[in-house]
Amino acid sequence: MKLDFIDVDHLSIATTNMRGKGKDPDVSDLLPSVRARGVLVPLLVRPNCSEGHYEIVAGRRRFTAVSVVAREGGAVKPIPCAILDEGDDADALEASMLENLARVRPDEVSQWEAFVALVKSGRSVDEVADTFGFEASAVKRILALGNLLPRIRTLYRRGEIDAGTVRHLTLASKSQQKAWLALFDDESAYCPTGHQLKAWLFGGNAIAVKHALFDVAEAKLAIVSDLFGEDSYFADSDAFWTAQLEAIEARKAAYLDAGWPDVVIMERGDWFQSWGYVHANKRKGGRIYVEVRDSGEVSFHEGYVSTKEAKRLSGGGGSDDENTHATKPARPEVSGPLNAYIDLHRHAAVRADLASHGGVALRAMLAHVIAGADLWRVDIESQRAPKEAIAESVETCPAETAFDIKRRAVLAVLGFDEDTPTVTGRPLHRPPFAPLFQRLLELPDPVVLEIVAIVMGETLAAGSEAVEMIGLHLGTDMRQHWQADAAFFDQLRDREVLLAITSEVAGAEVAAANAGEKAKALKAIIADCLAGANGRAKAEPWVPKWMAFPPTAYTSRGGVGSVKAAARVAFDLSAPADANPVERGGAPDGNETLLAA
Template sequence: MRNPFSNQERKTMANHALREVSLVKLTQWNGNVRKTAVETGIDELAASIAAHGLINPLTICSAPKGKFVVVAGQRRLLALKKLAKDGTIPKTHPVACTMRDDDTDPAELSLAENVVRVAMHPADQFTAWSGLIQNGATVDEVAARFGVAASTVRKRMVLARVSPRIFALYRDGEIELEALQAFTVSDDHERQEAVLDGMAEWQRNDPRAIRQALTEGEVASSDRRARFVGIEAYEAAGGMVRRDLFDAKGGGFLQDVALLDRMTMEKLESVAAEVKAEGWSWTEARLSFDWIERQAFEEAEAEFAPEGDSDEDDDSALSWSHEAKAVAGAVVCLSYSGEAVIERGLIRPGEIEPEADEGNGTTGDDEEADTVSGPAALPASLVEDLTAQRTAALRIELARSPETALALVVHTMAADVFYNQPKGILKAWITKRSLRTAMKDHDAAPAVMALNEERDRIGDLLPGDRADLWDWCMTARQTQLLDVLAVATAHGLDAVESKNDQNRFGTAEGATLSDTLKLDMTQWYRPTAAGYFGRIGKAAIMADLEAMRNAPPAPSWAKMKKGELAALAEREAEAHGWMPPLLR
């Protein structure tokens, strides 16, 4: 039978035939077109070759002294060299190669291999690994074969088990990987799809909103009750935790809220029993004890203990008489940070006759005595600090609310164009105010740190070169544009009041925006002795203490030094969740 190929074609085919070449004779080619991230993922590639062999041969050309240069497949060569260095294969290991000594330009071969290839979609990898495990492979085996951590494989498996409908949206690019990860907190496909259908389109790529909807009625591991009881103790008692594999802090959601509340109360009651052993008439454990509840009690009189006996943990630094303990008691409650707080010296209504108010006494030190006559005006520097704290909190909350950011931008532009009122809370296009000089401990402020993290996360979406920004904006999805808009707009918010700039428009619109965003400053600020109480007078501190406890001032307060009183006010504010009126 006549051979259908010409002599030249037969020569070319023979020249391209596979052959085995000793690894020690193979060298890298300096002309390879791939220059960036050449060694990225070499460990994984080496593990795959060790498990599956070299699936695709290397393309080589002859070189002097019996060597061969690899013109296509340099990463495979690096992986093979690593296996030889580790002792997994010998240095003379035979490697399948295709010889190309024809007239084709080696650079063209290298370019063809890298350009024509299309990377596998991550969804295909998730599905493929899931198939391997379903066919009997273990997680550790798959991890070893592909050179990744076992935890990485577990995460991929969880992603592959998301509702097929939602998984298809990810494959088609309609939802992002972080959103797909958020859906994994529930294994219920119907529940996942119900949450998806109940969300506005822009929310479908908001991981926080997805997790919140899927875990409604459950308690986050960061909750104060969970921190107080401890996750291990909760689980040991039979409590179930819905783990979130994609939480960087290893958190999750506690599902048995009744059990958690019972364990919290039992632990608080144990603390209350220890306090009662101090000789108090009664003790009571409560999950919370705010100032409204506090107003039902009167306060026994106590003397401040001498220096050296002080315990900053609670009011045990006060010295209580046997007579006071005989009629008074203590409430043990849970602070916002998840610690037991003890309120000693409380008298239940009707147990004793209230004594006449004898005034506030004297300070007993070199400070001028203060008279409590209502809240004093705050120093201008403190007003600037507090309003900067509020502005920082507004910025991060707005950055997390793209639809509100869009409304604010439209409002600002409409006020300028249609109402001739360019002034307002948003200064993004005029002059952005830096909060660094206005805010005490700027870099450590929770709201500032959270906004920086959000800026970094959203910034990863954008091109590295500003010259490419317009093209990106024209091709980006609407949800991506809204995310960028929210963070960019947030950086322009200005509701700061300073001595030289009362910022009337910004303050008024800041109040409105706070209502819209349901701003809760307790999530972002704590009034401390150093940051707040130490910067106001003793009279103002005592007025704040009265407001916290909703009770007349204790005679012992006036005898305290300002530093001691500020420390007491900080503890009371933490226990009651009290905030300065300017931030409420």
């Protein structure tokens, strides 16, 4: 190979150029630089039959751009060219592909034409894949386009049909492809594309091989594969369902042998309505529900009972005996008003005694919160995040990990299932009051207070005034619980704020020197200072002002939720406490009771 400058009128496009067919390519992105500086990257050329003339193996877009400039009347200099040694067409085509793949990736039809030519010249699929850095399966997928009618390939090259439609057309016979083209050309007819095309080809009964629960090779059922090698379907849906239902029955037997009390195989096409069921393990009568879709897909929902059963098992709906007892008798022993009289007097007596037993009251209150019993309805902080990255950041942070460790200890003390996500009961997952209260009565005060702390943490609303007040009282130091991560930096976009943070972690001089930099550069400086990377001194443990206790803002523009909450707390604390009994009577000391005070 040698380099030379060749006049544009001595160049033509080679038949081996993979972009050599079709209309001239779009060169709008190249024209400005070609007009200003000409062609900088040499074209790949080789001699042709005319002396002094060469054909372009790779570089049609650059050649086209120069031709456009020439037609505009612009000055055109000789083009730098790398002249290949005279060799076979396969070598030239290979060079053309390598050149083009390194630049603007050609469409799949152009790749197919080039791959077919290479294979016909003696290259194996593996050799083609190794040369161009493709997987062998990708080369085979592209070669599969050869089984399509030429017009379909042309439509695909032009972008008139998408890759999904082409993939399904590779499943079609030539007669089906012709029938589909007739629909495509008929403006008054519906032409199926995408998934609708698959249903059209299979009469609506296409069942993917990937849904089979049985050994496909052993079953020896007829299979139709798309020529891209990505999807395969059963040719005989009846034969599929015979084998699939046998496999489902085998799975059912395995579940029963494993100790599950029941396996319910749902009617084909019925959906498992998760909202009507709750999780329950084997010991609590959980069943396996087998959902069978018309598509052939089968899902096994392990460990569920209906919400009605769950309510009965938890005591909320009563047992069968209780339901019998709850049936209205023909002639009740006491009337409704007398029942109310009994209930209200017993209630008054119990709470009068309870008023002298703070420890029992605390346990009763805690049991009410956890079980959501009677008049108590407490919501759990959902920690719902607007972005997945933020949710992951919170879920994996040190503070959340520390809280979860303590929560698991409480679950164990109360005898709850270790897989229960919270101590505080959720709707349809609330423990019965009586056994929970009994367990709390058995526990010493320090343990009960630890349980209170976990339940309070689960029901503490994010962004609330309570978070501000409790954090201030405890002296929460965010530096011990948090450090800047990718999710934090992704949300930082305000340059004024970024400059203020840069000044905090890198110093005022660095911030002033980078005042004109874009947000991305400022983030990099902050990250380097926090990590002590790229030659920058490691900053002291740092948290943004918004996250500290108490929080403050970087600007006067407002809009900081934590600062607003802190301001409300400060305002409430500054208001006079008109009805404070402790202030009026003096604070009790020693073991004096409130009444004694």
